Amino acid sequence: MKDDDKSTNESRRNLITRLLQEPPSPENDSLLNETIGDRLAQMGVSRRGFMQFCAGMASMMAIPAAMVPRMAAAALAAKPSVIYMSFQECTGCLESLVNSSIQSSANSTTIENLILNLVSLDYQETLMTSAGHEAETIRDEIMAANNGSFVLIVDGSIPKDPTNGYFISGGKSGVTRFVEAANQAGLILAVGTCAAFGGLPNADPNPTGAVSIGELMASKGINKPLINISGCPPIAEVITGVIMYYLTYGAAPALDSLKRPRVFYGEDIHDECYRKDYFEKGLFANTFDDAGARQGYCLLKLGCKGPISNNACSEVKWNARTSFPMKSGHGCMGCSQPYFWDGGVTTAKANPVPFWKNGPYKSPSFYSPLPASLVDD
Numbered sequence: 001m002k003d004d005d006k007s008t009n010e011s012r013r014n015l016i017t018r019l020l021q022e023p024p025s026p027e028n029d030s031l032l033n034e035t036i037g038d039r040l041a042q043m044g045v046s047r048r049g050f051m052q053f054c055a056g057m058a059s060m061m062a063i064p065a066a067m068v069p070r071m072a073a074a075a076l077a078a079k080p081s082v083i084y085m086s087f088q089e090c091t092g093c094l095e096s097l098v099n100s101s102i103q104s105s106a107n108s109t110t111i112e113n114l115i116l117n118l119v120s121l122d123y124q125e126t127l128m129t130s131a132g133h134e135a136e137t138i139r140d141e142i143m144a145a146n147n148g149s150f151v152l153i154v155d156g157s158i159p160k161d162p163t164n165g166y167f168i169s170g171g172k173s174g175v176t177r178f179v180e181a182a183n184q185a186g187l188i189l190a191v192g193t194c195a196a197f198g199g200l201p202n203a204d205p206n207p208t209g210a211v212s213i214g215e216l217m218a219s220k221g222i223n224k225p226l227i228n229i230s231g232c233p234p235i236a237e238v239i240t241g242v243i244m245y246y247l248t249y250g251a252a253p254a255l256d257s258l259k260r261p262r263v264f265y266g267e268d269i270h271d272e273c274y275r276k277d278y279f280e281k282g283l284f285a286n287t288f289d290d291a292g293a294r295q296g297y298c299l300l301k302l303g304c305k306g307p308i309s310n311n312a313c314s315e316v317k318w319n320a321r322t323s324f325p326m327k328s329g330h331g332c333m334g335c336s337q338p339y340f341w342d343g344g345v346t347t348a349k350a351n352p353v354p355f356w357k358n359g360p361y362k363s364p365s366f367y368s369p370l371p372a373s374l375v376d377d
Ligand code: SF4
Pocket: 269, 270, 271, 273, 274, 275, 276, 277, 279, 297, 298, 299, 300, 304, 305, 306, 307, 326, 331, 332
């Protein structure tokens, strides 16, 4: 890592720590008087750079170019409070988000960079320095001060029975903690497949009785806008893009039947995959390291679920838009679909083909050669 990058990362971490550490009081926190414009200027982000960022966001989300000034104005005018709560999860969703942020340089106008500067991330158990009663007090105060308007980001699924003892935090069950926050939120983002559809904790035999955020909301009669941002983990830019859309329009973007933003989940992975030409020519890799695989042949026979998985991986890509699984030689596992852990990529848990059995196309383990007798032609 270059020295510049190190100091950039260190100053960003210090800023984040300060933002999360200091209670919001006008007497002791000069940050409260700082505008987003000031913050961007400190980061070396020019007005032109910021407008380019907004234009890029608008383009990615198919927002008309005429809306770019409105998006910029909304982002500069409001710094929405975000409460980020984690339940039964592996922290991969947050890891994805934070790594994207840290990898960007201070003066870049990427959305990864701006996530921690355009929103006020007021509570996140893993990132914040405060802990215990202090952290809970901060959360309660922020929720009260922003009642009805803050964005609640949730990762992880929640045991539906609050008395079974499987999830307790701050002395409260997961159900109690979520319901408290959800009732005061303006918008709820269920981030990651665990929150959106139950995910790994919900996989058979689901010992904790975990359910998705949507199912829990329905059972508790919570009627707040919910957006599912599925993926294991989800793409950081997709999370930020949805928040920017909400800032611009004051409403959720158009959603699919699984409450996922159509702009990111409207197409399947296969639609934009660079191996699709080979798929159409009927050229398939038979092992992960055969000559065809190296030439970019389609990975369908090795279990790729791109044609039946909806996500933006092949368009938005991963790791600062560097690559995506099929580009590095691995098929899609369908992580953005319901029940993918033990039900394949359908919406029914009864589907008997989990992702690790490679779907309808027979093949042995990912790493051993594929005998010709096992290939469906
Ligand atoms: S590798 Fe997967 S996503 Fe890409 S063309 Fe083949 S089936 Fe479609």
